Amino acid sequence: MALKNFTFNVIKKNKFARAGLIETHRGNIQTPAFMPVGTQATVKACLIDDVIKTGSEIILSNTYHLMIRPGVDRIISAGGLHKFMNCKLPILTDSGGFQVMSLSKLNKVDREKGAIFNSHVDGKKFILSPEESIRVQKGLDSDIVMIMDECPKKTTDYNVINKSMDLSIYWAERSKVAFGSNPHKGLFGIVQGGLFKDLRIKSLNALTKIGFDGYAIGGLAVGETQSEMFNTIDEIKTIMPEDKPRYLMGVGTPADILGAVKRGVDMFDCVMPTRSGRTGLAFTWNGHLNIKNNKFKYDNEPLDINCSNLNLNKYSKNYLNHLFNTNEILGSTLLTLHNINFYQELMSAIRENIKNGTFDKFHDQYINKL
Numbered sequence: 001m002a003l004k005n006f007t008f009n010v011i012k013k014n015k016f017a018r019a020g021l022i023e024t025h026r027g028n029i030q031t032p033a034f035m036p037v038g039t040q041a042t043v044k045a046c047l048i049d050d051v052i053k054t055g056s057e058i059i060l061s062n063t064y065h066l067m068i069r070p071g072v073d074r075i076i077s078a079g080g081l082h083k084f085m086n087c088k089l090p091i092l093t094d095s096g097g098f099q100v101m102s103l104s105k106l107n108k109v110d111r112e113k114g115a116i117f118n119s120h121v122d123g124k125k126f127i128l129s130p131e132e133s134i135r136v137q138k139g140l141d142s143d144i145v146m147i148m149d150e151c152p153k154k155t156t157d158y159n160v161i162n163k164s165m166d167l168s169i170y171w172a173e174r175s176k177v178a179f180g181s182n183p184h185k186g187l188f189g190i191v192q193g194g195l196f197k198d199l200r201i202k203s204l205n206a207l208t209k210i211g212f213d214g215y216a217i218g219g220l221a222v223g224e225t226q227s228e229m230f231n232t233i234d235e236i237k238t239i240m241p242e243d244k245p246r247y248l249m250g251v252g253t254p255a256d257i258l259g260a261v262k263r264g265v266d267m268f269d270c271v272m273p274t275r276s277g278r279t280g281l282a283f284t285w286n287g288h289l290n291i292k293n294n295k296f297k298y299d300n301e302p303l304d305i306n307c308s309n310l311n312l313n314k315y316s317k318n319y320l321n322h323l324f325n326t327n328e329i330l331g332s333t334l335l336t337l338h339n340i341n342f343y344q345e346l347m348s349a350i351r352e353n354i355k356n357g358t359f360d361k362f363h364d365q366y367i368n369k370l
Contacts, residue, residue, distance in 0.1 A: 006143075006186040009370065010244045012355045016237055016264040019354040021100055022245055024143045025184050026082070026090045031245060031266040032350050034257070034343045035060040035092060037274060040069065041085040044274055046331040046340070048087045053310055055344035058089055058143075060269045063136050067126070068119050070319030072139040080141030092144035092269075093174075095133045095190075098151045098218075098250070109150060111167060123320060130171040134178040144186040145333050146216065147175035151192070154223040163296060168192045169206045186213035194219060195228055197235045204236055214245040217265070223252030226259070233263040240264065254283060254346055254370035258363050261350055273343050277336030280324045284342065287369055291335065294322040303338055308347075312338050325363035346370070 003025040010020045022029040036043050036051055038059045043051050051059065054163075061081060066072065075219035081091055102114040107116045107125075114129030137145045149168040152160060179187045181207040189207035193199030207215060217236075220229045229251070240246055245361050247261050247267035257268055273283060280292040282303050302313040303320070312345075315334055323331030353362040 003184045005183040007153050008214070008243065014354045014357055014359040015262075017350075017354045017359045018264060018266060019351045020266060021243070022058075022186075024090045024186070026088065026143055027280050029057045029090060030347075030351055032257070032261050032347055032354075033267050034347050035269040036265065036340050036343075037269055037271045038085070038087075038091075039271075040065045040076075041081060043187040043336075043340070045278060045329070045336045046274075047087075048085060050310060050337055051340060054088060054341040055309075055348065056089065056340065057089065058092060060092050060094065061140070062094050062096065062099060063133055063140070063146075064094075064099035064128070066093075066140065067096065067128075067136050068121055068124075075285075076139045080139075082141065089095055090143040092145065093137050093140055093142040095137070095146040096128055097133070097149045101151050101153065102325075109167070111170065114148070114171075115150075130174040131178040134175055137329075138179075141168050142185070144188060144214070145179060146188050147172045147190055147212075149190045149192060151222070152194075155194070158196060161192075161196060161198055164248070165192045165194075165199050165203050165257045169203065172207055172212075173210055186245075188212055188214040188216050188245075190216045190218040190237065190249070190370060192219050195224065195232060197232075200226045200232060200236050201239065204239060207242055212244070213266075214247060215240055216247040216249050218249050220248065221252065221270075225256070226256060229256070230259050230263065233265065235258060235265045253365050254343070257346065258350070258367050258370070261354075262359070262363050272330075273339035274295060274336050277339040280331075280335065281339075282320075282335055283370070285366075285370070291317060291320045291331075292324045293321075302340070303306050307338070307341060309338055312341065 007023045011016050012019045020031040035058050036056050039062045074082045100117050109115050116127050133148040136368050147169045150164045152164045189212035191203045193203045245266045248265045254272050282289050296317040299317040353359040
């Protein structure tokens, strides 16, 4: 049986907000979509089958972490990342560029060789070039592959951002060549340029000339304000290709997602629902709450009485408070699943409101509440 090609179609628009469908040979992804983060071949504290039951249709994993541990050869020996972690969903893999800059003891960035760095785990030396990043992602058998880019730390230095953006464009060209032709997978370019409108436009124009299956907006999860992020998206939303998915990398809070969807973004990933779930922060339709707070000691209502998914409404805030205050692992599992489930409920509501032409009203109702 022939494998299905990677495709994307916009089904309905509500001003700039878009409801669409990404088709892959491992399954379809309704957009706007949120991708739980499974950095090291696991969504922390969760069974992958439970993550699927939340309504998640795609997850994200990371090239940098997997090439360091366990190493791509071990994953190839298992038949690829999906078989290694028993995941039937499509998987998007980040190129590793962001982690090289943020986690490793970076020696230097060489235009031709790539990023030369020492592992944050054991100090072992690695060289991650655009070609090597694509090779690793091919070994992982990712469904959506990200180009290798340089993601500089937040700075107002125009020359630094311009130089970094030019390097990312050069690496994008090399990534495209290394990827070759594979209609069953998607290769996404990454728009850089910091908070400078002209650089963002220059980056996007260069990437569309190269040609990719989707376009990510990078460099907007490194400390900028929400208004700066929204302004940057506003500056390029009218010139991003209409027929390709748009992915805002590393974002974000429910309010971030609502604001970005209003500006035409289709895909999101963030560690927030999972990391918060392990530290006692719960997301609800009435805003977030810290389950470790003493006021929940005698609260025998569930976090969301309407959430029957995974039987999460069987567990009271009283019980969850006890689990977290005694450092029981089950607390992290239950709250992580609750948060992922909430994010997927949010995305489903967003899609329905776009299709019904009521997204602006929904956005205004929740943008300052969630």
